[in-house]
Amino acid sequence: MNLANTLRRIALAEPGRPALYEGDQLRHDYGALAARVACLAGALRSQGLAPGDRVVLFMRNHPAYLELMYGCWWAGLAVVPVNAKLHLREAQWIVEHSQARWAFITTDVGTGLQLPGRCIDVEGPEYAALCTGGQAPLEARGTDDLAWVFYTSGTTGRPKGVMLTHRNLMTMGLTYFVDVDSIAPTDAIVYAAPMSHGAGIYAIPHVMAGARHVVPASGGFDPAELFALGRGIGPLSMFAAPTIVKRLVDHAEAHGLDGAAFKTIVYGGAPMYVEDIKHALRVLGPRFVQIYGQGETPMVATALSRAALMDSAHPRHAERLASVGVAQTPVEVRVADAEGRALPTGEVGEVLVRGDTVMAGYWRDAEATAAAVRDGWLFTGDLGSMDADGFLTLKDRSKDLVISGGSNIYPREVEEVLLLAPGVAEVSVVGAPDPEWGEVVVAFVVPQPGRVVDTGELDAVCLEHIARFKRPKRYVMVEALPKNNYGKVLKTELRQRLKDEALKR
Template sequence: MMAPELTQLGSLGDLIVTALQRGGDRTAFIHGERQTSYRAFGAQLARLIAALDAQGLQKGDTIASLSGNRPEAFLVSCAGYLMGLRVGWINPTASENDQAYLLTDAGVGTLFVDPDLFRERGERLAARTGIQRVWWLAPTDAGTDIDTLCRDATPAPLLPRASADDVAVLVYTGGTTGVPKGVVHTHRVQVAMTLMQLADWDWPQETRYLALTPITHAAGTFILPTLLRGGTVVLTHGFGADKFIDLVERHRITTTFLVPTMLYVLLDHPRLADADLSSLQMVAYGAAPMLPSRLTEGMRRLGPVFMQLYGQSEAPMMITVLRQRDHDPEHHPERLASCGLPVIGNQLRLLDEQGREVPQGEVGEICLRSPLVMAGYLKKPDETAKALRNGWLYTGDLARQDADGYLYIVDRSKDMVISGGFNVYPREVEDVLALHPAVSSAAVVGVPDPKWGEQVRAMVVLKQGQSATAEELMALVREHKGAVSVPKQIRFVAQLPVTTIGKLDKKAVRARFAEEG
């Protein structure tokens, strides 16, 4: 009988060491004018681990970083993964209250802070939560920075200490429907995600990745695959169309990750027409549905570079993928509304409320069996049991599947509108509204109605310099979806409310309509 340890899946630390050994003197990171090679990053990592050992951090302790996108933030996470620490991912754009909740709920004992962006916030959080160890990611008079911390450290060879089933990451759900939940992921999940990314994505031969959204979320999951491919990661904090164009042109970026609202801003920006974005070969998008009409426009202006990702905190990044070859507006235009095919290694079913698989073409809840599935919610056994039942992860997303296996998400189960006894899926109404050439984006929700239970309402953003009437848009929906799906009210706005990571915030949309009555 073979010894079980011989067949164990490795840890994130094993993948990090492999990437650094392969990279040598090639450039791993670019941040502003600063470039860091793989070899230099590995030396920094060894010193940081030695310093944290000297400070008494031990396997199982929890650390977190409050930072913009900079190499030091990833460096701290790498140290945690190799040492067997738990790494709490803090959304830097979240509110102070949400960040304080995370630090307390996760039991964070050591906080690393970017002083250039979050000095005052970091000091307040430390005072609110009682965290004693606060170290800074750059020199500051506020306290000890990591360079000073590492000055007298004696580095040792990089040897991963975690096993596949140790907890690697605590990531918190957005909290738009209540108190954020801490999703617990082991090294096994994170390694599986990385290997599945490498196997089933449309990576360019030369990978030069631009990270704009927070690397504590989706953007950060591109970093390790990029390094394992010997590529370069360009880090910047925050998205702007001008900044995006400048960085792509300067660094000849070949791949990036955008949420749909960012692509819409880019497509509507006057500089796009003259920008040289020809180096882009893979533009991944996700975190929210993309309007098919705007995706078609993006392909016309940027080329066949798009790849869609569908995942969630509980099963990160790799539930399905719509690869570049599946973006085919000529032969399969309907697939532009799809989130793709299940990623290799996943078992996916659409189940009804009784746990039965629905017939092809009917709507059911996406349920998953996969090496990506979370260990559970931190300190929330009832919530864990609700999500993980009958041998499946219940995602809360409702979808149809066609004869070729492509999945079409119609909405979150909580966002479905029931009007007069009929189901209305806001995602489908939003797609129809965006067929109007003047519409840039749209958000559809249900609001309470004494007669119908709920009524459909919509917020619409128009393209600059273009116009449309509510009556025109209502007629468009009636033509494509029937009377029950027609919004009873359409409100034109300058921009839609989004969460701190750029997702459409349906809770805020409902709240605005509730204020109006």
């Protein structure tokens, strides 16, 4: 079971079907796309890469992303997608930890990356040459062979490499048709959110269906561009964090637009405020589906369907809007106590997931794997409750993760960097609710005695060591941090202080 066989199948049956667009310009039909993918696979294999080797993609959204995903799989390799917003040092750590042999970059993102093998600019002549050589036969892969290593931050601040197999991703792709949306060959998915994350993974079901794939000319999210693309080439489907949904809705409202440019907007990756989804439904209509998952069970845990979102006559409609829906078809979802025992309806506990989308484990981290997956159940670290109809509502996170604009930010990582700044004695980082981003990072800073801490210097230290999106949006200078008898900082008190301040405004 090789994921690339789904591309080969469509290319053989209907080679002339439109496949890959850059903006509104068709770059390849399925026959040409498969040919380029087979050439890439041939080049990778002929230059020493062997099945199971890892290849890093550190790029902005680009048409080559899809070619490389399937080219690596065609050759039997594993893809290591790296968030284009990460700092070069963070990306370098992932390269070294994953033991990647090669990397493909865009120069605006990956210049300076060091590897034992080659680092290739996808907009340069080296890449063009790789796409025009001899074609490789499709490499046979087992269902449990590695396909994707997704690095998601750990509680220590160091990322963990989630190992996803061909079975994991094939199951995810097939589940899309059952629990998320139907896909016709004439449909088009647009990649406005990072292809290194959920947006890119959703290429899989759309290749299965032989649909069209659209990379915006901007390489990212621009609401005016997306509405224009939808009007020009047909209604678009997309995956979006709630902050992107909000910006789409604001743009539509400001310009008197309806939702005709979109077929389906799948949202997830962060909590969506109930009033925001109500507003989105009013402005853009019945075009939304919510999914809940994690990197460890990609895009598959629960789904809140289009029908449930629109069923305003249901007596518990308000509660359902606040939920993340019901378990998707190939998985079991339960709310459990610390030992993994299922809790009664309505009680709050940790959310557990079991099924064929749950990861094979963390790359080179057996201890973390054993802690996260027990008896086949993934312990998500999220707290929630299940109602009598099977709808899951998330209550809080058991970890201190901050989700800002759909991106995960772990406070300890930011704290460790801020402690490098001159004059900082202690620091504690928490998330504060934000209507646009979901949460923003706030740092409580204790200056050293007699010192005045310059927030500009704090920003500079952050920008030197971590990605820009992880930098605190606000610094609060305090004389001391609240702590318990064991010396542990009471972050709940810090969060409550921020909520109290917000209520007074």
